[in-house]
Amino acid sequence: MNTNRDLNEGSERPATRPTTPETTPRASLADGDALEPRLTSPALHAWLDGEISDASLAITERPQVIAMWKALGSDADKLRNTATPSSVEAIVMQKIRDKGRP
Amino acid sequence: MTTAQPVMTDPAEADQELINRILAGESELFSILIRRYSDPLYRHALGMTGSPDVAEDILQSSFIKAFNHLAEVRGRFDAWLFRIVANGCKDWLKNIRRTHLSYDEDDQPSSYATPEEDLDRTELRTDLDRALAHLAPSLREAFVMKHVEGRSYEEMAELLHTTVGALKMRVHRAREALQALLEEKYA
Structure with missing residues (x-):
């Protein structure tokens, strides 16, 4: 790596x-500086931003790179469904009860 | 036959009404605000720190801080609360970087999860967390908000008080960095 x-x-x-x-x-x-093109092609950025289709990307980008970003996207989707542990609300509310009004 | 139209309440107004009641002494109502906003905030903290335990701690302290300063809310409560959590995450990242400044890069903890937490992760998730740990907090924040939380650039700009162009730049730089770190193994 x-x-x-x-x-x-x-x-x-x-x-x-x-x-x-x-x-x-x-x-x-x-923030305002121009980005120098390096590993990630403009087409890949556009695809990751939802601006171009898989088919358009496949013309210019290596399949392995596309597969890597798709795998990262799938993993992010799983994280997007993560819920807060119920203990957070319980602990916060207990501390608030101990303290009283804000 | 006519049917009753549901009353559409502006979420910001609904939050403010709750806040007024909490400030008037109905502290238990704060649990409604916790349930309303905790999931996206927890995911943000998890994406930023890579550790469920740390994310939980940051969320708890952020909610308590929000409760203690509830009278100071101006504008959207959810955006104000997000900034408390986001600052908590960035402070934590700065502290952990400072703690490990004297180490060689290979000696640094690549991600901040405990070994027990790592057992629950996929190899890719662990590698992504390790790669994210190499990013500056502002780049990590932009990448997590875009790709883990699935927010639009416009929403990110509103929450972070910056421009869409600046955020696109941060996200692009984060992708470049992550691809550099991950493609040898995965591409």
Whole structure:
């Protein structure tokens, strides 16, 4: 797994290992800066944003990459159905009863 | 024959009415607000921290903080509450990063779940959490809101008080980073 890219937005954490020129982190990317095209193609971003179809994406993107993002999407769907443990409400309400009015 | 039309209540107005009653002394009504909003907030905390236990702690402390400051709510209660939870998550991430700053990257806990929690996860979920742990909190937050919570950019912009363009940038950068970390194994 390629882990030698500094994936942090700013300088919150110093680099912990040498980087190659093409993976040297940018100092800081402000919100308005243009994104340099790297691993993720514009078509893949558009597909992940629901702007183009599977068929359109398949023309330009590797099947393995599409499969990876679909797997991540399926996993996210499962997480999207996660409910809050009932203990949260019980504990919060008990603390509120102990305290009284806000 | 005519049928009675249901009375449509604005959710923000309904929340404010509840808040007024809670402030007047009906504290038990706070449980309605918990039930109304806890699930998306829990999922946000879970996506941000990768740990059910930590997510639960952040949610509990956020609800108690919200109760204690209920008189200060201005505007939408759900957006105000979301910001309390979101700030709690980002504070936790900053603290855990600071704790592990002196370690080599490979020594850092790649995700923040306990081994017992990891047993309940798929390998992909664990790898995703590890990859997310490498992202700056603002990138992680944008990715989680877009792809785990399934929110629109417009909704995200409203909740985070920023622009759609800025959020698209964060989500794109998060995807780039995650693909870099995950594609060797999965693609």
